[in-house]
Amino acid sequence: MIENYISNNSDLPEYSHHQYSIKYPHIFDKIDTVEKAYWLGFFCADASLFVRPTNKYEICLEISSKDKAELYKLAKFVGIDEKRIKDRVRLVKLKEGKISLSKMSKLRFLCLPMGEALIKNGKFGSGSEDGKKRVPNIIKKLLRIAFKKDHTLTESQEGKISLTWLLGYFDGDGTVYYDRKGLKFSGEIISSSKALLEDMKDVYKIENIIGFKDKNQGTYRLAIGPDIYKKMMSIYPKSLQRKRPG
Helix, strand or coil: CHHHHHHHCCCHHHHHHHHHCCCCCCCCCCCCCHHHHHHHHHHHHHEEEEECCCCCEEEEEEEEHHHCHHHHHHHHHHCCCHHHCEEEEEEEECCCCCEEEEEEEEEEEECHHHHHHHHHCCCCCCCCCHHHCCCCHHHHHHHHHHHHHCCCCCCCHHHHHHHHHHHHHHHHHEEEEECCCCCEEEEEEEECCHHHHHHHHHHCCCCCCEEEEECCCCEEEEECHHHHHHHHHHHCCCCCHHHCCC
16 A cells, blocks of 8 residues: 555655746736636636645646646646656445546645635635635626626626636536537536535526436536537637537
8 A cells, every 4th residue: 555655656755845846836826817717717626725734735636547638738837847747546436336447647736825826716626615615706706897898708808717717617527418419519517516506507697407416426517508618618729628519
């Protein structure tokens, strides 16, 4: 067990120096571009954020290895060596008691200013208390401005940033819908927090109802609809490829 841990975390000795090797430690200080909003959304859906005893923030994004390309994009975005990306095999217990092996890829680093900025701008995670899982206030503020300017949300910068946060969350915790021809046309967002989905439904003015995804696991789903799906994809073409149309 210990040997496997060391093998999967061979980068531990140099861990404390990460925040000095990141090119853009303050990149999340302001959420003023679609790319920043996208990664904030993705982080809310899938990333972990811990405070270490040294008062440094550990930021970790672990996803399926089939989506490893996203970690290379993230490494370039924050300015960290892509060699920091590590692979491992995770044991997953299935419903029927069987064990499945999942190939995972992870980017993990320490950065105090980035951690502080993410929290300030509303970052939450799957392990956060339900009361903290809400659309970030900065995104809500931009949405209010955008709806006054343009109800499509695709013309104003505020609208584009707001939609791209939702796209990031969708890429982290969403499922694609296919039509009869096998083409992707819409999707749903999945969460253990019904309150979060209610917040999304309210601020993005989504008409679909919230339903159970899995009652046994206590997860819910919200269909975003073809209109929002197409708008999100048109605004930010660098999103997760396997969830894009085509």
